Amino acid sequence: MFSQLYTVLSQDEICADPSAYLLDRRRRYLSENVTVVQPKSVQSVRNLMRLCSQHGIAVTPQGGNTGLVGGSTAQGGIIVNLSRLNAIRDINIADNTITVEAGCILQNVQAAASEAGRFFPLSLASEGSCQIGGNIACNAGGLNVLRYGTMRDLVLGLEVVLPNGELISHLQPLHKNTSGYELKHLFIGSEGTLGIITAATLKLFAPAQTVETAWIGVESVEQAVGLLSAIRNRFAERVCSFELVSRFALSLSLEYSNLTPPLDASWHILLELTDSLPDENLSSCLADFLYEQGFHNAVIAQTGQERHELWTLRENISAAQSRLGVSIKHDIALPIARVAEFVTSCGTVLRQRYSDIRIVVFGHLGDGSLHYNTFLPDVCDNGVYAYEEAINEIVYRHVLQQGGTIAAEHGIGCLKRNLLPLVRNSEELALMSAVKKQLDPNGIMNPGKLLPELI
Ligand SMILES: Cc1cc2nc3c(=O)[nH]c(=O)nc-3n(C[C@H](O)[C@H](O)[C@H](O)COP(=O)(O)OP(=O)(O)OC[C@H]3O[C@@H](n4cnc5c(N)ncnc54)[C@H](O)[C@@H]3O)c2cc1C
Numbered sequence: 001m002f003s004q005l006y007t008v009l010s011q012d013e014i015c016a017d018p019s020a021y022l023l024d025r026r027r028r029y030l031s032e033n034v035t036v037v038q039p040k041s042v043q044s045v046r047n048l049m050r051l052c053s054q055h056g057i058a059v060t061p062q063g064g065n066t067g068l069v070g071g072s073t074a075q076g077g078i079i080v081n082l083s084r085l086n087a088i089r090d091i092n093i094a095d096n097t098i099t100v101e102a103g104c105i106l107q108n109v110q111a112a113a114s115e116a117g118r119f120f121p122l123s124l125a126s127e128g129s130c131q132i133g134g135n136i137a138c139n140a141g142g143l144n145v146l147r148y149g150t151m152r153d154l155v156l157g158l159e160v161v162l163p164n165g166e167l168i169s170h171l172q173p174l175h176k177n178t179s180g181y182e183l184k185h186l187f188i189g190s191e192g193t194l195g196i197i198t199a200a201t202l203k204l205f206a207p208a209q210t211v212e213t214a215w216i217g218v219e220s221v222e223q224a225v226g227l228l229s230a231i232r233n234r235f236a237e238r239v240c241s242f243e244l245v246s247r248f249a250l251s252l253s254l255e256y257s258n259l260t261p262p263l264d265a266s267w268h269i270l271l272e273l274t275d276s277l278p279d280e281n282l283s284s285c286l287a288d289f290l291y292e293q294g295f296h297n298a299v300i301a302q303t304g305q306e307r308h309e310l311w312t313l314r315e316n317i318s319a320a321q322s323r324l325g326v327s328i329k330h331d332i333a334l335p336i337a338r339v340a341e342f343v344t345s346c347g348t349v350l351r352q353r354y355s356d357i358r359i360v361v362f363g364h365l366g367d368g369s370l371h372y373n374t375f376l377p378d379v380c381d382n383g384v385y386a387y388e389e390a391i392n393e394i395v396y397r398h399v400l401q402q403g404g405t406i407a408a409e410h411g412i413g414c415l416k417r418n419l420l421p422l423v424r425n426s427e428e429l430a431l432m433s434a435v436k437k438q439l440d441p442n443g444i445m446n447p448g449k450l451l452p453e454l455i
């Protein structure tokens with residue numbers, strides 16, 4: 001196989017030392033018996049896919065490898081790392097779009113948009129290393145979903161290499177197009193199981209000229225949900241981020257970040273309002289509003305440094321919690337009105353079953369998604385996974401009781417593939433399987449991911 005690769009790729013497209021690309025971000029999944037390639041052109045990707053299709057070789061696309069469900073690791077076959085397909089092809093001011101290759105790092109796309117006087121709103125704590133192709137393949141969410149939607153809402157067009165090497169390309173900066181099925185949506189969120197995304201045309205927006213960031217203490221999640229509703233009613237599209245942080249999650253981040261607490265409360269909200277026009281009154285408007293609504297335990301950042309520190313506290317939670325050891329993570333979404341009930345009832349049952357369990361709750365309450373991570377103090381290493389099925393049973397039972405989903409923004413990968421039937425019925429799974437068979441009849445694209453084993 002290795003020698004055949006040289007017929008379709010140049011020598012420097014085949015990774016001589018693949019060690020940096022084998023282990024996933026959570027150090028849970030290790031790729032074995034794989035060859036890692038880094039194509040420099042779309043043509044190389046096409047040639048490679050043709051070869052793999054002819055020989056039935058498994059192909060796993062890989063972006064920045066920041067995914068949290070084991071999607072870009074593989075057992076056998078070829079890992080196609082997209083890092084070198086990283087050109088910004090076009091910035092179109094009239095249409096407010098940017099066309100980029102899949103291997104562009106998200107932060108570089110944000111910077112390119114900013115240099116052109118525009119704003120690309122997708123923002124995640126992993127933005128310094130995740131790639132646009134990975135963001136699209138996972139339908140990434142992040143911090144600004146409330147105002148700008150998920151990655152699906154930001155993609156106008158895609159270029160994709162199909163498993164047989166054929167190319168479909170619709171990168172025109174069209175904001176409307178009703179000519180037939182909108183095929184791009186099949187690939188958005190498909191986690192590399194239907195084809196390799198090589199480029200995308202994305203929406204741009206006006207940059208914010210006014211940004212107000214507040215940290216608000218609340219007594220309960222229920223109160224946080226009430227505040228969200230009131231804030232949206234008052235500030236409408238200006239509400240960009242509404243992040244929930246538990247007292248415990250904040251304490252971990254404070255210690256890790258070496259910062260002083262903004263305030264003390266059982267639950268915390270990081271709120272950001274933005275406006276594309278200068279508005280000197282927004283800060284006092286927000287202060288008055290919070291006061292009138294009875295939220296007196298709150299601070300509004302007065303300087304860029306203060307704003308930066310508030311965001312640092314939020315963004316460092318992921319890294320800070322890893323000091324507790326290995327966790328069983330849950331990336332869930334719920335109807336917003338039912339988040340509080342979930343947090344109370346699920347926490348109660350988990351603590352009854354595991355008296356010393358530590359639960360780190362934080363996330364994007366504004367769109368109903370939460371990171372709900374559980375730690376067992378006596379088992380700090382991967383041995384904790386022996387408890388995963390039992391803990392998942394409790395957590396997902398409560399998620400389903402509240403009408404939620406088991407995968408909000410990280411996808412299914414291999415971690416949750418056999419749990420997919422919890423949230424998709426047999427008709428849906430059959431349809432997904434039919435789509436997969438049509439596009440990838442030999443089953444070479446990212447095998448063992450997303451679809452359950454038994455369909
Ligand atoms: C600290 C931290 C914070 C995070 N916060 C968030 C968050 O707020 N919101 C959120 O949504 N996610 C978050 N994530 C998860 C992760 O960063 C995102 O899922 C991200 O979109 C993955 O991009 P990636 O380039 O790293 O993809 P990878 O991890 O490399 O791949 C992810 C999946 O996409 C597929 N894939 C990758 N590139 C392509 C391509 N070009 N074509 C087809 N398939 C492809 C892979 O096969 C795999 O199935 C976070 C992760 C970390 C570590």
